Amino acid sequence: NALQHVTGHGKGVLGDDKNFDVRCETSGSPCYLDDVNRKIQTYDAEKQDQNLPGKLIKSSSTTFNEPAGVDAHTYAEKTFDFYKKKFGRNSFDDKGGKLISSVHVGDKWNNAAWDGKQMLYGDGDGKVFTMLSGSLDVVAHELTHAVTENTANLQYWGESGALNESISDIMGATIDSKNWLLGEDIYTPDKSGDALRSLADPPKYKQPDHYKDRYIGFQDNGGVHTNSGINNKAAYLIAAGGTHHQVKVQGIGRDKMSAIYYRALTLYLTPNADFAEMRKAAIESATDLYGANSAEVTAVKKAYDSIGVN
Numbered sequence: 275n276a277l278q279h280v281t282g283h284g285k286g287v288l289g290d291d292k293n294f295d296v297r298c299e300t301s302g303s304p305c306y307l308d309d310v311n312r313k314i315q316t317y318d319a320e321k322q323d324q325n326l327p328g329k330l331i332k333s334s335s336t337t338f339n340e341p342a343g344v345d346a347h348t349y350a351e352k353t354f355d356f357y358k359k360k361f362g363r364n365s366f367d368d369k370g371g372k373l374i375s376s377v378h379v380g381d382k383w384n385n386a387a388w389d390g391k392q393m394l395y396g397d398g399d400g401k402v403f404t405m406l407s408g409s410l411d412v413v414a415h416e417l418t419h420a421v422t423e424n425t426a427n428l429q430y431w432g433e434s435g436a437l438n439e440s441i442s443d444i445m446g447a448t449i450d451s452k453n454w455l456l457g458e459d460i461y462t463p464d465k466s467g468d469a470l471r472s473l474a475d476p477p478k479y480k481q482p483d484h485y486k487d488r489y490i491g492f493q494d495n496g497g498v499h500t501n502s503g504i505n506n507k508a509a510y511l512i513a514a515g516g517t518h519h520q521v522k523v524q525g526i527g528r529d530k531m532s533a534i535y536y537r538a539l540t541l542y543l544t545p546n547a548d549f550a551e552m553r554k555a556a557i558e559s560a561t562d563l564y565g566a567n568s569a570e571v572t573a574v575k576k577a578y579d580s581i582g583v584n
């Protein structure tokens with residue numbers, strides 16, 4: 275048997291010090307990015323994308339000089355802990371399934387993904403993206419794709435695909451709760467103050483924030499990364515409040531908002547749910563959690579009115 279629960283140390287993509295769970299051989303060396311408790315393992319794909327996951331990342335000591343792997347591993351642990359503590363969910367499949375991540379996937383790949391079996395992180399080209407595991411909201415976004423696939427299984431095109439994307443952005447912005455931005459830590463490393471998406475102001479990054487402005491077409495699986503802005507705006511308003519298209523929403527906070535969406539995702543949404551069904555599922559979930567005439571239900575109704583989903 276090896277030393278199963280050792281604390282590893284290392285710098286993340288942004289140069290910050292991180293601690294995380296590793297496994298070491300009985301002799302104490304080498305050690306691996308292998309969290310035996312949570313069943314999270316992080317691999318190095320060595321710039322290829324054929325035979326994944328690649329090599330389990332190891333070090334001769336408990337110190338790891340592998341920033342992309344350190345962040346993919348640490349942020350997967352944080353996301354795991356969020357789902358476990360807040361919703362009692364035991365990993366992405368609620369069955370304690372093993373969580374595999376690979377970093378350095380492909381050559382300067384400006385992408386991150388859940389491929390149905392594991393998480394993949396590109397290194398980015400250093401212009402559009404730096405190493406993509408370097409942001410908690412990105413890792414939480416990808417892991418939430420795995421949760422969605424094991425629950426509502428929202429089909430990844432058209433309105434259900436936009437909802438799939440939106441749920442990942444909502445959980446990403448809840449777990450990385452320092453702001454309402456997505457990808458800001460790893461997007462355009464040479465430029466500060468921008469992001470990939472904003473839930474507070476989708477149009478800032480060319481996303482619609484009203485149903486009448488939705489993209490109807492065939493790019494990007496029918497605009498899944500575009501129309502997600504419409505539902506993202508509703509989620510933002512439910513949490514933070516505000517007035518949108520003359521409709522005033524009283525916010526109920528990020529915590530209750532995310533509980534509503536998790537319940538909708540796991541109990542009410544179906545694979546081809548559209549925005550109208552999202553509204554109903556959110557109202558139903560808020561009713562279950564807080565009562566039919568609660569401020570929380572009112573916030574959900576007003577938020578969906580404000581984005582033109584009645």
Ligand SMILES: Cc1cccc(C(=O)O)c1OC(=O)C1CC1
Nearest residue numbers: 384385386387412415456457470
């Ligand atoms: C960077 C990127 C490109 C293409 C698809 C995704 C995807 O996972 O949908 C993607 O990751 C994100 O959107 C994360 C949240 C920033």
Ligand SMILES: [Ca+2]
Nearest residue numbers: 411450455456
């Ligand atoms: Ca963020």
Ligand SMILES: [Zn+2]
Nearest residue numbers: 415419439442
């Ligand atoms: Zn996504």
